[in-house]
Each structure stands twice: as structure tokens, then as C-alpha cells.
Amino acid sequence: MKYTIRVKTNAKENAVLEGPEGELRVLVKAPPQEGRANEAVTETLAAHFKIPKSRVAIVGGFKSKTKIIEIN
Numbered sequence: 644m645k646y647t648i649r650v651k652t653n654a655k656e657n658a659v660l661e662g663p664e665g666e667l668r669v670l671v672k673a674p675p676q677e678g679r680a681n682e683a684v685t686e687t688l689a690a691h692f693k694i695p696k697s698r699v700a701i702v703g704g705f706k707s708k709t710k711i712i713e714i715n
Contacts, residue, residue, distance in 0.1 A: 645702070645713050648688075652680045652708075659691040681705060688712060 646667055654670035661667060671683035681701055689696040692714065703711035 645711055648684075648710050648712055650680065650684055650708050650710060657683060657687045657690075659687060681710075684710065684712070688714075 648667045648669050651668065651670045652673060652675045654672055656670065657672055658670045659667060660670065669684050669687055671680055671687055673679040673683035685696055685699045685701065688699045692699075694714065698715045700713050700715070701710055702713045
């Protein structure tokens with residue numbers, strides 16, 4: 644299943660917020676440097692959906708605030 648998400652880096656806490664139309668906004672503490680924020684996004688989404696981190700993959704938007712993620 645694929646989702647389009649918005650990412651907010653340098654947040655106070657890691658969290659997943661669901662919008663009124665089902666959109667996901669992911670807040671991560673990590674800065675957007677050297678892939679740290681992308682790693683934090685996959686960890687946060689895995690914890691939110693209660694699945695292993697290996698089942699969450701970023702398939703688009705590696706350097707963008709809008710990302711496409713795939714959950715297997």
C-alpha cells in the first residue's frame with residue numbers, strides 16, 4: 644500500500660498526525676542531513692502502524708518534504 648506523506652523535521656517529538664481527509668503528517672526530531680530524517684520517518688511510521696521497520700520503504704521524495712512511502 645502506498646501513502647503520500649508530509650514530513651516536518653526538527654520537531655520536538657516523533658509523531659504521526661492524521662488529517663481530516665486521511666493524509667498523514669510525520670513529525671521527526673532528526674535534522675534533514677545525511678538521511679537521518681528519512682531513517683526517523685521509517686522508524687516512526689513502523690511504530691505507528693505496529694509493523695517491523697523493514698516493511699516500510701520510501702519510494703519517492705528522498706530529498707523532499709513530500710514523500711511517497713510503501714508499506715508491504
